[in-house]
Amino acid sequence: MIDKALGSVAEAPVPPPPPLNPPAGGGGGGRGAPPPPPATVMIGGFGEAGSPIELIHALIDQGATGLTVVNNNTGSGEVGLAALIKAGRVAKMICSYPRSMNSTVFPELYKAGKIELELVPQGTLAERIRAGGAGIPGFYTATSVGTPLAEGKESRSFDGREYVLERGLTADFALIKSERADRYGNLTFNKTARNFAPAMAMAARTTIVQTKHFVDAGELDPEVVVTPGIFVDRVVTVANPAHESALVAAGVSYPS
Amino acid sequence: MIDKALGSVAEAPVPPPPPLNPPAGGGGGGRGAPPPPPATVMIGGFGEAGSPIELIHALIDQGATGLTVVNNNTGSGEVGLAALIKAGRVAKMICSYPRSMNSTVFPELYKAGKIELELVPQGTLAERIRAGGAGIPGFYTATSVGTPLAEGKESRSFDGREYVLERGLTADFALIKSERADRYGNLTFNKTARNFAPAMAMAARTTIVQTKHFVDAGELDPEVVVTPGIFVDRVVTVANPAHESALVAAGVSYPS
Amino acid sequence: MSAPPESTRVGWSREEMAQRAALDIPDGSYVNLGIGMPELIARFVPKGRELIYHTENGLLGMGPSPAEGMGDPELINAGKRQVTVVPGASFFQHPDSFAMIRGGHIDLCVLGALQVAQSGDLANWSTGEPGAIPAVGGAMDLVAGVKSIFVLTQHVTKHGDPKLVEACSYPLTGVGVVNRIYTDLAVVEVTPHGFQLVELAPGVSYEYVAERTGADLLPIAEGATK
């Protein structure tokens, strides 16, 4: 029987923590197998809508580092994505808008040269993720033509208009938040929390979902499933997820 | 107030009929303005599921000719799309599978050299339509690489695998069938009748919908709308649409 | 940045600018209003017109802000503020939302600007200062895909520098994309011949606007209708 449910967020198969005895930096290879390359993690949400805070905190607890994170923003306050960045686990952000209200963690690290940024127009970011999930390695778009964000990109014209080539984007893991889920991983979402989640679920090798409601197979009408279970690997129920804005307003830091 | 509802299928703004006095063929221009170029029409449906038969019959009645039609198949029997082809209105089919049970009209015309065929793999066809609607003029896919259908297509490799360049596909009109619609043109579909309809609605300049149920604005839950009204121009209620297989079994031809 | 007292103000207030722009939006339009001043436009749509508001984070049919305490933190607009939905709304994922934008399905977008060039080039996302955190969001997608682009902006910066210029000095958002500009002083159309004055705010002269415009400003033609 297919059952993608997990007992708790701590069981989520997020990227492995760094090895206990990492090879010495610089002059070639330590003992044993080399550590796996740092993972790319897509994290759902636009601002706090759809942000899988509990899964992000589980990722902090678990210890993976050197991550490339794909998210529209860079979090706010010192919880969720901002906490992951503050903990020094993120080597690179791929995002469209790293500057938000109450966003101080990323700007400080960025100005200090301690974190890399790949800035991508929001629609191009969404489409690159969708393309990655759909097996499309590249597509053309007019977005960014003639701007600094087109620098270094291949361009060509179709029917007299100029377009740039953009690459599909995939990831090792996606962490997303759903409203309802069943044991197959079929998902529905809450209002504008849907945003990047369906595309990220498609684009990641392993997709982990925190859901507010876990329902029996057959309870979700096949007509209204937004993300079919084929794109989902693990589901954990978080019945009362925290809201980022409430945590930030309360001055919460993670880990406290 | 926005109200996309039409009183009857006969009002659907399908392509204009040919001019009464067409310019003589061959040696340059007749009188007055040249006729508009023949339209491209996307027609929803996979087999009979989602086939907007009543809209197709209205198109036959209305008289447009020289059409390029995009549909997965070529219809069956002598109703719906097959009737449109039989009436000599279609100059070219863009489709993936022009051979089906009870499909005789297209094969005969094709063998007689009287209709053009652009054969496109089914998933490439779907993605080309989606790309056309999403403002993407071209994308790369591994589908058809190394086969006769890749001939004449640009190809290139990404990360060591070969892909072909496929072009986005747009149309002047889309004719599709929905289950529910409201005055804004928001749509839901019935089971596997959804198939090409959402993408075609995006890719056509004018999208005309026949719906089984016309509901008040607000009756469709915003979470379950499949095609947002922005992609729809006209909606006509056809409460009891015919089923192609039933018409074919009864030996019906259109026009009778 | 607060407006000077009514008595000394020259030209239109922020609300009047929004109202003037709203006048030019046809009934039935699908509209995306940028964060900030453009959002004011929704308050001034003339009676009898129905506009449908798109917010690029995934909603068509956006309504006004909810009553205090009645919102859902997961029902927000592109500015991350809580909103409501109107009957006939729909939610969708980001790739679909930007397909609406990139595919030319949105009729009109109203944006703010740092600079607009006489060719219609827009700069509105970065001053290009070293050390600044670059952030683009959906602006480049909107200008590349939406059918008409209105800019709603003060005519000059708070330092008095013109925002309508011959060529943008700031990094571009898009090339040749702006159709019309609504400022506190005037309505200006971007034409193949450059900036074309369409209308002056009450009590404002052509010369006053032209002086504060960093490129040629074609006067309203004799006998032209607004």
Add this chain to the structure above:
Amino acid sequence: MSAPPESTRVGWSREEMAQRAALDIPDGSYVNLGIGMPELIARFVPKGRELIYHTENGLLGMGPSPAEGMGDPELINAGKRQVTVVPGASFFQHPDSFAMIRGGHIDLCVLGALQVAQSGDLANWSTGEPGAIPAVGGAMDLVAGVKSIFVLTQHVTKHGDPKLVEACSYPLTGVGVVNRIYTDLAVVEVTPHGFQLVELAPGVSYEYVAERTGADLLPIAEGATK
């Protein structure tokens, strides 16, 4: 094309071929079964395994045919036959369905074949005859995108010509895409060294199969497990 009487038949029946292939499909797989003989596989899935069936026209969680008169003409499979849904099913549009295929999300696809080359090339959509109506459907998408491709086919054509060949003479569906072949005579793996015999049907000898194979057939290695 009907099977010869039981007494004279050599090798596996169509049902036995489907049953043999079904044995090799792991629990929890997302599977697309081609039109025709591959559809039989769903009947022979070993107890205790749950497979999820994808049909490319837009359904995941496809169930068996409906009872007579209980179907919906708009609930069909890729072969345009009426089907049902199982609990946990979902409907989706074509671009999403082929994103599952092209994006490598489907674990296994079982297809018929006209020819399979020792390199794994597949020809299954056209005999290339002049005047024939070419029709490809989703076959090229499936072989390009699905993780594993099984072929289920008679070992030879009804004229006795081998279908497992050195190089396909018919137009290709995909290059180097087939992983395993289940015929009435044998199970054959496509390896970097060519066709590798994996299992013989009861009462069939290596020589009998090799004779009917149009390319080298590597015998089962001594001591190899099936």
